[in-house]
Amino acid sequence: MMVSDIAALSALAKKHNLLLIVDNTFLTPYFQRPIELGADIVIHSGTKYLGGHNDALAGFAVVNSAELAERLGYLYKTVGACLAPWECFLIERGIKTLPVRMDRINYNAKKIAEWLRARKEVKKVYYVGFEDHAGYEISKKQSTGFGGMISVEVESKELAESILKGVKVFQYAESLGGVESLITYPMLQTHADVPKEERERRGINDRFLRLSVGIENVSDLIEDLKRVFDK
Numbered sequence: 001m002m003v004s005d006i007a008a009l010s011a012l013a014k015k016h017n018l019l020l021i022v023d024n025t026f027l028t029p030y031f032q033r034p035i036e037l038g039a040d041i042v043i044h045s046g047t048k049y050l051g052g053h054n055d056a057l058a059g060f061a062v063v064n065s066a067e068l069a070e071r072l073g074y075l076y077k078t079v080g081a082c083l084a085p086w087e088c089f090l091i092e093r094g095i096k097t098l099p100v101r102m103d104r105i106n107y108n109a110k111k112i113a114e115w116l117r118a119r120k121e122v123k124k125v126y127y128v129g130f131e132d133h134a135g136y137e138i139s140k141k142q143s144t145g146f147g148g149m150i151s152v153e154v155e156s157k158e159l160a161e162s163i164l165k166g167v168k169v170f171q172y173a174e175s176l177g178g179v180e181s182l183i184t185y186p187m188l189q190t191h192a193d194v195p196k197e198e199r200e201r202r203g204i205n206d207r208f209l210r211l212s213v214g215i216e217n218v219s220d221l222i223e224d225l226k227r228v229f230d231k
């Protein structure tokens with residue numbers, strides 16, 4: 001949950017004659033437009049917010065020049081990594097509701113992050129929309145929303161496990177960016193292949209959880225967490 005200054009990175013890349021590639025999956029073009037900030041290539045996991053319903057696998061590469069488009073297009077055709085028609089349909093249909101979903105997700109995530117931060121059992125909440133987050137000012141400058149991703153460190157491994165086992169509205173599942181809220185245990189899932197020492201250094205310990213906030217009624221989501229915290 002760190003924020004990179006895209007315009008500054010673009011200036012640095014240009015100085016060294018490098019291409020800047022930005023993964024815009026978390027914010028989507030609705031909240032952030034990296035090419036306008038100087039990126040050369042923008043990639044998206046379309047599986048996440050663009051599709052938005054946890055039912056399609058897709059990816060996007062967006063470029064800022066005809067020359068790059070030609071090079072990538074050639075690779076795409078020769079490697080054959082093309083989307084099937086059904087995935088195209090699902091992603092196109094998903095994108096129609098992108099702004100509505102992102103506005104709701106942005107709203108819900110802020111409420112949940114604030115609720116989590118107020119709990120005594122929570123040691124740290126990583127959420128870019130907090131004014132005291134180190135990347136808040138950069139984020140305000142380059143994006144129009146903070147998205148739906150929150151990471152949290154709770155006081156004990158036991159509490160982390162009881163949250164994963166106890167939630168009913170949040171689902172314990174990997175992936176992110178869908179209409180359903182998901183919760184993951186990065187230590188065992190996304191970062192299981194990172195050596196323990198490196199994981200710990202990055203704060204990904206046995207008390208650390210990741211939330212992808214969806215579009216449910218926010219009071220249902222908070223109630224879901226509250227029930228487990230109060231147990």
Ligand SMILES: Cc1ncc(COP(=O)(O)O)c(C=O)c1O
Nearest residue numbers: 023025026044045046047058059
């Ligand atoms: C930020 C980000 N970029 C890219 C990916 C890769 O997405 P996919 O599994 O759709 O290739 C993921 C998810 O795993 C992601 O979280």
